[in-house]
Amino acid sequence: MTIVFRLKGFEQDCFEIRYAAGVLMRGGLVAFPTETVYGLGALVWDEGAVSKIFQVKGRPSDNPLIVHVSSIEMVEKVASRIPEDAYKLMEKAWPGPLTIVLPKSERVPRIVTAGLDTVAVRMPSHPVALSLIRETGEPVAAPSANPSGKPSPTSGTHVVRDLIGRVEVVLDAGETLYGVESTVVNIVTEPPVLLRPGAIPVEEVEKILGRKILIPEFAKGLGQVEKPLAPGMKYRHYAPEAKLVLVEPSSYTRECLKALAEYIKTQALAGSNGKPCILATLETLQHYSGVGAETFTLGSRENPFEIARNLFTILRKVDEEGCSIVYAEGFPDQGLGLTIMNRLRKAASEKHLINC
Numbered sequence: 001m002t003i004v005f006r007l008k009g010f011e012q013d014c015f016e017i018r019y020a021a022g023v024l025m026r027g028g029l030v031a032f033p034t035e036t037v038y039g040l041g042a043l044v045w046d047e048g049a050v051s052k053i054f055q056v057k058g059r060p061s062d063n064p065l066i067v068h069v070s071s072i073e074m075v076e077k078v079a080s081r082i083p084e085d086a087y088k089l090m091e092k093a094w095p096g097p098l099t100i101v102l103p104k105s106e107r108v109p110r111i112v113t114a115g116l117d118t119v120a121v122r123m124p125s126h127p128v129a130l131s132l133i134r135e136t137g138e139p140v141a142a143p144s145a146n147p148s149g150k151p152s153p154t155s156g157t158h159v160v161r162d163l164i165g166r167v168e169v170v171l172d173a174g175e176t177l178y179g180v181e182s183t184v185v186n187i188v189t190e191p192p193v194l195l196r197p198g199a200i201p202v203e204e205v206e207k208i209l210g211r212k213i214l215i216p217e218f219a220k221g222l223g224q225v226e227k228p229l230a231p232g233m234k235y236r237h238y239a240p241e242a243k244l245v246l247v248e249p250s251s252y253t254r255e256c257l258k259a260l261a262e263y264i265k266t267q268a269l270a271g272s273n274g275k276p277c278i279l280a281t282l283e284t285l286q287h288y289s290g291v292g293a294e295t296f297t298l299g300s301r302e303n304p305f306e307i308a309r310n311l312f313t314i315l316r317k318v319d320e321e322g323c324s325i326v327y328a329e330g331f332p333d334q335g336l337g338l339t340i341m342n343r344l345r346k347a348a349s350e351k352h353l354i355n356c
């Protein structure tokens with residue numbers, strides 16, 4: 001049985017948080033909101049509880065989990081060494097959507113890190129997440145609270161739909177702020193490497209570090225992933241049931257955006273059976289009228305925060321609306337654009353490039 005707590009006027013040490021912390025301490029699973037997406041949490045030291053996370057999600061056992069903390073002392077419990085750069089990042093970017101990969105301490109069960117000798121750690125800024133971890137008094141291992149391969153949940157409603165009956169507690173605090181997962185950086189390597197672009201742009205992390213971070217092809221959602229480096233990135237991810245076709249123009253000038261929309265329009269019109277849908281932006285929306293495809297607007301290209309925030313919600317919506325094929329426009333690989341493109345490329349079954 002799942003207890004769903006709807007948290008509106010949230011208070012730090014309310015009954016719901018104390019109850020959920022008790023469930024974690026006794027080896028149960030709790031789905032909780034963070035500022036990025038909802039997480040599915042277990043006590044980090046409890047191998048049995050952590051293995052339930054893998055079962056409930058249908059997650060491959062070689063894909064490690066992020067450990068969530070509410071203090072630096074908790075980081076010291078799960079990491080064997082904390083380099084100076086990590087302190088810099090923790091001071092400036094935490095609590096917030098940055099995950100730091102550090103050398104793992106012996107105490108962290110191997111199942112959490114999928115056998116790696118590193119551990120990924122982050123301090124979320126969502127007040128519900130922070131007080132849940134504080135109340136538990138121990139770090140909480142948590143992947144995104146979606147069945148493996150599906151778009152991450154950005155609202156309590158998504159979580160309830162996906163996990164009802166499979167976890168002990170869902171803490172529902174409505175929609176999340178960023179709507180996209182944290183940025184994952186490995187600072188154990190020289191130079192530091194971006195393992196997953198996320199809610200904090202990699203350029204901002206570079207500014208805090210005062211040096212460059214290597215951006216491998218797989219972080220863009222391209223090429224082959226080196227498994228030991230970033231296990232999670234090798235899987236197809238975030239995909240709706242509908243077939244997603246990503247169309248990338250060679251540049252993002254006005255003319256190119258027009259050519260991009262024309263191309264998508266032709267494709268959608270020529271489409272075979274089923275219902276074609278289009279993920280448009282405010283800048284291209286007008287081109288799609290009269291195409292006979294259902295159009296969803298991600299937001300304005302001037303505001304990538306909004307586009308990132310709407311992406312997973314709309315990827316779920318296209319399935320609810322029965323789309324059979326979805327055409328998505330590309331975005332420049334910079335700032336949050338890199339994050340958006342990583343998710344779109346990993347969700348796509350087909351990628352089309354157009355020269356303009």
Ligand code: TXA
Pocket residue numbers: 034036037038039040063064065066097099101113116118119120124142143144145180181182183184195196229230231232233
């Ligand atoms: O925003 C987020 O990060 C959300 C919320 C719940 O905190 N969590 C999340 O977890 O997105 P998950 O499990 O869906 O993604 C974790 C990513 C995966 O790509 C995984 O491979 C990578 O982090 N990861 C975890 N531990 C790692 C490690 N030791 N080395 C390299 N990559 C690691």
Ligand code: MG
Pocket residue numbers: 143144152
């Ligand atoms: Mg995930």
